[in-house]
Each structure stands twice: as structure tokens, then as C-alpha cells.
Amino acid sequence: MSRPVASADVFVAIADPTRRALLDLLRIGEQPVKQLAEPFAMSLPAISQHLQILCEADLVQVRKAGRQRLYRLNPEPLKQISNWIADYEQFWQEKLDALGNYLEENSCSD
Structure with a gap:
């Protein structure tokens, strides 16, 4: 049985704070x-690499419109x-409920 590429793993994709921030921006x-x-202090190629990882994990979908690539959120893997x-x-x-019950039953009375 083959294992998916690590970058296609949703958990790997959302582990990075920059990628989580990109997902937050794409909710809009x-x-x-x-x-x-714009909000990041990094190069466009670095942002593109993060977006590529999100695309491989199917968290982001991309479409071409003329010369631009437009990215959108695919929330299904997050669900x-x-x-x-x-x-x-x-x-x-x-x-926690069992612990609460135990503590109530075994509380010390003054």
C-alpha cells in the first residue's frame, strides 16, 4: 500500500502558520x-510554494483567468x-465527566 506524498497530507499542510494564515485569507x-x-514579509515565490502545498493537499483550488492564477479555499478536507x-x-x-463525578463522590468534608 503506497503512502501519499507528505505535502499532500492535510495535517502537514496546516502545520505551518503561514499556510494557516493563507487559508484564513481565502475564507474571504x-x-x-x-x-x-501582501500581508506577508516574504517573496512571491515563497508564497507560491505555500500555495502549492495547500493545492497538493486539496485545501486550495486554482484557476487561470487570463495571466492570473486565482486561488480559492476548498474547505472539505478541513471538515x-x-x-x-x-x-x-x-x-x-x-x-472529564468521569473525573468530575469521582471528585464529587470522594470529596473531603471539613
């Missing part, structure tokens, strides 16, 4: 790379992560 809507690069994390949230909530 489709944007060209120059507009996406999959959210669903996966929800199972762990349920697990920890059950553990």
Missing part, C-alpha cells in the same frame, strides 16, 4: 497570489479533520 473569497502575499477530532473531543469529555 478567491484571490490572486499578489493579493494573498474531514473536524469530524476526526470530534471523536477525540467526545472521548475527553467522557473522561
Whole structure:
């Protein structure tokens, strides 16, 4: 069984703060790379590399409009992560509820 390329891994893609910030910017809507690069103190090629990783992870989709490339958010892979994390949230909530019950039952009375 072959493993996907690491850069195609959604977790790897969102691990970087710059890429998370790019995703936040794309929530507003489709944007060209120059507009996406404005808030960052890095070169356009560096931003393009980050966008390429996001594209490989299917978090961002790109289309050409004339000479521009327009990037837009694809939130579906993030929903999959959210669903996966929800199972762990349920697990920890059950553990915290059990701890709370234990502490209430075994509290020291003065």
C-alpha cells in the first residue's frame, strides 16, 4: 500500500502558520497570489510554494483567468479533520465527566 506524498497530507499542510494564515485569507473569497502575499514579509515565490502545498493537499483550488492564477479555499478536507477530532473531543469529555463525578463522590468534608 503506497503512502501519499507528505505535502499532500492535510495535517502537514496546516502545520505551518503561514499556510494557516493563507487559508484564513481565502475564507474571504478567491484571490490572486499578489493579493494573498501582501500581508506577508516574504517573496512571491515563497508564497507560491505555500500555495502549492495547500493545492497538493486539496485545501486550495486554482484557476487561470487570463495571466492570473486565482486561488480559492476548498474547505472539505478541513471538515474531514473536524469530524476526526470530534471523536477525540467526545472521548475527553467522557473522561472529564468521569473525573468530575469521582471528585464529587470522594470529596473531603471539613
